[in-house]
Amino acid sequence: MDVLILGAGGREHALAAALAGSPRLGRLLVAPGNPGTAAIATNLALDPTDPAAVVALARREAVGLVVVGPEAPLVAGVADALEAAGIPVFGPSRAAARLEGSKGFTKDLARDFAIPTAGYGRFDSREAAEAHLAAIPYPTVIKADGLAAGKGVVIAADRAEAARTLEFMFGGGFGVAGASVVIEEFLEGEELSFFALCDGTRALPFASAQDHKRVGDGDTGPNTGGMGAISPAPVLDAALEARIMAEIVVPTLRGLAERGTPFKGVLFAGLMLTAAGPKLIEYNVRFGDPETQAFLPRLDQDLLPLLDAVARGALPEGPVRFRPEVGVSVVVAARGYPDAPLKGTEIRGLDAAAAAEGVTLFHAGTRAEDGRILADGGRVLTLTGLGPDAGAARARAYAAVDRLDWPEGFCRRDIGLRGGAAGSSTGGGRSGA
Numbered sequence: 001m002d003v004l005i006l007g008a009g010g011r012e013h014a015l016a017a018a019l020a021g022s023p024r025l026g027r028l029l030v031a032p033g034n035p036g037t038a039a040i041a042t043n044l045a046l047d048p049t050d051p052a053a054v055v056a057l058a059r060r061e062a063v064g065l066v067v068v069g070p071e072a073p074l075v076a077g078v079a080d081a082l083e084a085a086g087i088p089v090f091g092p093s094r095a096a097a098r099l100e101g102s103k104g105f106t107k108d109l110a111r112d113f114a115i116p117t118a119g120y121g122r123f124d125s126r127e128a129a130e131a132h133l134a135a136i137p138y139p140t141v142i143k144a145d146g147l148a149a150g151k152g153v154v155i156a157a158d159r160a161e162a163a164r165t166l167e168f169m170f171g172g173g174f175g176v177a178g179a180s181v182v183i184e185e186f187l188e189g190e191e192l193s194f195f196a197l198c199d200g201t202r203a204l205p206f207a208s209a210q211d212h213k214r215v216g217d218g219d220t221g222p223n224t225g226g227m228g229a230i231s232p233a234p235v236l237d238a239a240l241e242a243r244i245m246a247e248i249v250v251p252t253l254r255g256l257a258e259r260g261t262p263f264k265g266v267l268f269a270g271l272m273l274t275a276a277g278p279k280l281i282e283y284n285v286r287f288g289d290p291e292t293q294a295f296l297p298r299l300d301q302d303l304l305p306l307l308d309a310v311a312r313g314a315l316p317e318g319p320v321r322f323r324p325e326v327g328v329s330v331v332v333a334a335r336g337y338p339d340a341p342l343k344g345t346e347i348r349g350l351d352a353a354a355a356a357e358g359v360t361l362f363h364a365g366t367r368a369e370d371g372r373i374l375a376d377g378g379r380v381l382t383l384t385g386l387g388p389d390a391g392a393a394r395a396r397a398y399a400a401v402d403r404l405d406w407p408e409g410f411c412r413r414d415i416g417l418r419g420g421a422a423g424s425s426t427g428g429g430r431s432g433a
Contacts, residue, residue, distance in 0.1 A: 002027040003304065004058055005041070006048040006078070007069025008034050010331075010364035010382040011289035015067060015303075016041050017360065018296045022304040029061060035373055036363025048073045051081035058087045065090065065308055068265075071147060071286050075101040079265075088311040092285050095261035099252075099283040103143045103182045106283050113255040115248055117280040118272075119185040126170040129181055133162050141184040143282075144169050146177030153223050155186065187281070189274040192233050193291050194241075196249045196269070197306060199315040200262035203249050205241055206320055207298075208233040209291035215338060217414045224338045225379055226288070228415030230390060231295035231327045235273060244271065244278050252283070264310055293362050293382045294329040298322045328393040328416040329384040330401055332409045334365070337378035341365075347373045348405035353383060356400035358393075360384045380409060390416050 001024055005012050013036040020028055020040045031054075033043030046057055049072050058066055066082055068074055068091035077094035091097075098105045110117040118141070123129035133140075142165045144152030152174050156162035162183075169178035195206040209231040215221040248269055256263045268284035268291075296303070300321040309315050334341035347366065350373060354361040362384065365377015381404075385396030394416040401411055 001025060001064035001304070001308070002029070002061060003065050003067060004029045004031060004061065004063040005033075005037075005067045005069060006031055006046075006054065006073055008032050009069065009289055010362040010379065011287050011292045012069040013037050013362040013364070014293045014296045015069060015287065017362070018299060018303045019067075022302050024302065024304050026064075027061075029063065031057060034363045035366050035368045036361075038368070048078065049076045051076060051078045054078050055081050055085045055087065058082060059085065064088065065304075065311055067091070067307055069286060071097065071100050071284065074265075074285055075147060088308065090265055090307045090311045092263050092265045093261060096256055096263040096265075097285045099256075099263075099267075100285040101147060102145055103282060104145050104180060106280075107182060107184075109252065109255050110280055113251045115251050115255075115280055116277065118187050121183050122180065123183065124180045126166050129166050129170075129183060130163060132183055133159050133166075136183070137186075138162070139186045141186055142166065142169070143182045143184065144174045144178040145180035145182060146174070148174040148177045152177055187272040187274055187279060189272045190235050191281070192235060192271045192273055192278070193229070193288055194233075194236070194244055194249075194269045194271055195287070195291070195295075196245070196267045197310050197315060197320075198253055198263045198265060198267050199310050199313045200264045201253070201257065201313075202315050203245065203253050203267065204315050204318045204320065205245060206266065207231060207291075207295040207322070208236045208241075209288065209294050210234070211288065211291055212412060212415055215333075215412075217412050222338055224333075226290045226331065227333070227379075227412045228328070228330045229288070229291045229294040230329075230393075230416040231291065231298060232322070234390065240273075240278065244269065248278060248280055264313065266310075289364075290329045290331050290379075290382050293360075293384050294327040295322070297360050297384055297386055298325055298327050325386040325388060326390045326393045327384055327386050328390065328397045329382050330397045330411050330415050331364075331379050332381040332383065332401060332404065332406070332411045333379050334375045334377070335408050335410055341375075341378040342408050343374075343376055345375045345406070345408040347375060347380070347409070349403050352403040353400040356385075356396060356403060358386045358396040359400040360386075361400065375406075375408065
């Protein structure tokens with residue numbers, strides 16, 4: 001089977017690496033891809049958010065399955081166009097993708113189907129939102145309703161910070177994504193990323209991870225798209241997984257089906273483990289980045305039949321098999337990220353980092369030029385270490401980071417310590433981390 005992956009980031013490189021080993025795979029195409037995917041697949045120029053262009057490419061290449069990596073093509077209706085053309089696609093329809101495309105939509109769905117989540121209000125005007133600020137306790141959480149590349153969430157410590165946040169969002173700081181906002185009750189607890197494969201009617205637990213969203217060590221600084229992850233999540237056990245499926249994932253799948261928008265793809269639940277039990281923070285409708293880089297190297301079965309089964313609405317009976325190793329993924333970002341990342345600097349030492357024991361290196365924001373690899377984004381590389389425990393996995397990941405020769409790059413040094421994961425990071429390396 002020939003497969004087309006849409007996207008250009010570290011998640012797509014991880015998907016390509018996992019699919020490349022499938023005995024069922026014919027050609028592997030990635031559009032537009034990056035220098036990492038170019039080494040294991042054929043990169044093709046394409047705007048993945050253009051439904052007509054995606055369908056034309058899939059037809060021309062006669063692919064048997066399209067795997068949509070990022071959220072933007074899904075919100076743009078790429079999966080709908082492919083299904084209408086009779087081309088199997090892994091990813092939900094535009095209507096179902098509103099779970100990620102509109103945080104207010106998700107909160108309303110949770111309310112209507114008794115899915116545990118934080119109390120909230122939805123506001124389309126700054127004036128109404130500011131009036132709400134006078135009646136709530138702090139800290140509070142303010143979210144841009146639409147897609148904001150993982151950065152549209154602010155935890156406001158007091159009313160003054162909340163007012164500044166509203167001014168930024170309603171002033172166009174996140175473009176149309178901030179034209180409407182959700183203001184939520186602040187939840188205390190441990191965060192968890194939980195992934196389930198869904199075929200429209202059934203859901204199958206897939207993987208878990210814990211992400212590290214803030215840019216600095218100790219969860220300091222602004223939110224980012226994710227600075228690293230550990231998988232499996234140290235806080236997850238079988239009883240908690242069963243509760244998440246019964247109270248959150250299954251009701252969501254049922255609610256969408258009842259509304260005539262069945263969900264096919266991967267449902268990525270961002271959860272808070274509170275004293276009252278797991279509560280939904282938000283949904284994503286695609287694999288996470290960098291969570292995918294942490295858990296796919298642990299997968300102990302062929303990924304392609306799983307994705308194909310989802311696309312065809314025929315999930316197999318579980319469980320999905322993973323190796324017992326722990327995966328720790330460390331994101332190396334360009335200096336200035338998340339505000340104004342420095343682009344165009346050369347990254348050396350990639351071969352040495354990739355050759356480190358138990359490590360896989362994934363490209364994200366890179367480009368090739370004259371035989372060199374240059375930084376071309378905010379989050380530029382992800383290095384994943386596998387080990388028998390979190391400490392060993394972290395040591396391998398950071399040992400690989402320290403083989404990079406990229407003074408303009410930086411990383412957090414505490415990835416994998418959350419949730420009781422043990423181990424200590426290595427010292428600063430030539431990556432400037």
